[in-house]
Amino acid sequence: MKVSFSKYVTKDSIVVLNGKSKLEVLDELINRAADLSHLDRDLIFRLTWKRENMMTTGVGSGLGLPHIRVSNIPYPVILIGICTNPVEDYQSQDDQPVRVIVFIVATDEDPEAYLQLLGSISRKMRDPKMVDKIVENIAKPDEVLKLIDDSEE
Known part of the structure; x- marks a missing residue:
């Protein structure tokens, strides 16, 4: 069974990010992830920065893809953060904000499903046109959800 990330994205998953730095925008996402997952915020923070210090999650084309795995979470929490300010210090692989x-x-607990989830996101989101369309709809979470659903394979 293929895992598609869009089934885990809801209106609550769409977050307008007001931070100007990588630390600020990731902190906003960590706070929302803690709220939605009911996990300890400090745990999410530590795991996120541990992962980020191993290798940047700025994959290029305006996309950041931070990802962590934790125990005892019944289903993935996936957030789509839309930056009001391009994040210049994200250290993306293509050096773009x-x-x-x-x-x-x-x-x-399920590494195979995790890899499928990452693959699903990468296939749908690595297109710079998709990133542009999401940014254009920053104030319209319903449109962002529709864009993601419409990009189903």
């Missing part, structure tokens, strides 16, 4: 961040908190 990040404008959309897809943040994943998933269970570490």
